[in-house]
Amino acid sequence: MGLFERLKEGLAKTRQRFADRVGSALFRRKIDDEVYEELEDALLAADIGVATTQFLLERIQKEARKQKLTTADQLMPVLRQLIVDILHAHSCEPSYAQSGPTVVLVVGVNGVGKTTTIGKMANYYRAQGKKVLLAAGDTFRAAAIEQLVIWGQRTGVEVIRQNLGSDAAAVIYDALSAARSRKADILLCDTAGRLQNKAHLMAELEKIYRVIAREIPDAPHEVLLVLDATTGQNAIVQAKLFKEIAKVSGIVLTKLDGTAKGGVIIAINQELQLPVKWIGIGEHKDDLQPFSPDDFARALFPDDALQTESRDPDDK
Incomplete structure (x- = not known):
């Protein structure tokens, strides 16, 4: 199965909810207030969120007036393009060092799949022929260290670790x-995910930043926040919190295959001005892939809806 087919399969639950509700709202011959009300309900049901839903509705109505659209099915390609524009507003491309190792810090609360995400990223880069190292920077939980070691064994990647309770910055x-001496291409760093004491986590991250900047001046090249897609709008709350305490450059959204709330991707981009850079669409080690806005839109919208894009808005 190709990458796009796996993405389409992973988004099946979101697409079903989204397509059914949106398709029902737009299955009319005439655009009226009821169409927009049903479309609003459909967008909210897909966890796109209140603010982003209002933004989309305003733009859709404006575009409908501008293009003089009269039938509701003509709104589908307009909606699709607006979503693509939101997702393209910030670069989704992973950042890399110009020379030397690319340093990636991975942050997020416990239970979102943070350590698993690191392991899958290691597998992705190894498949590209990159030399990868892992850093067990979550020294607060023994399980995190053990899990990272297991992923290292699965992917053939070395894990740099110390004892439980060690200074994370020292790790x-x-x-x-090690990354410099072994000429590694990618260094993926796990970090603690506890938020019970936000000040402590902030202090720990600031210390890690100082150590990294001292050793490699332009690093870290990425700070990726891992979010669980099944939590829907709660993911937005977590993202706002981490945006305050960490220098987040992008989002990794996991467990998309297990939820109908994949529309939260759109809200993250629009409300937080943070790009989604990676998505998890399954449990296998190769089910993490870089995020493509165009592929996401193709996978989200049903094929019959996409065919309306070729229609002339004035062709009644």
């Missing part, structure tokens, strides 16, 4: 030294 320092 990252050792990993940076």
Whole structure:
């Protein structure tokens, strides 16, 4: 199965909810207030969120007036293009170092699939022929260290670690030294995910940043926040929190295959001005892939809806 087919399969639950509700709202011959009300309900049901839903509705109505659209089915390609524009507003491309190892910090609360995401990213880069190292920077939980070691064994990647309770910044320092001496291409760093004491986590991250910047001046090249798609709008709350305490550059959205709430991707981009850079669409080690706005839109909208794009808005 190709990458796009796996994405389409992974988004099946979101597409079913989205397509059924939106398709029902737009299955009319004439655009009226009821169409927009049903479309609003459909967008909210897909966890696109209140603010982003209102933004989309305003733009759709404006475009409908501008193009002099009269039938509701003509709104589908307008909606699709607006969603693509939101997702393209910020670069989804992963950032890489111009020379030396690319350092990626991975942050997020426990239980969202953070350590698993790191393992899958290691597998992705290994498949590209990159030399990868992992840093077990979550020294607060023994399970996090053990899980990362297991992923290292699965993917054939070395894991830099210390004992439980060690200074996380010291682990990252050792990993940076190892990455340079072993001429690694990618260094993926796990971090603690506890938020019960936000000040402590902020202090720990600031120390890690200082160590990394001292050793590699332009690093970290990415700070990726891992969010669980099944939590829907709660993911937005987590993202706002981490945006305050970490220098987040992008989002990894996991467990998309297990939810109908995939529309939260659109809300994250629009409300938080943060690009989704990776998505998890399954449990296998190769089910993490870089996020493509165009492929997401193709997978989200039903084929019969996409065919309306070729219609002339004035062709009644």
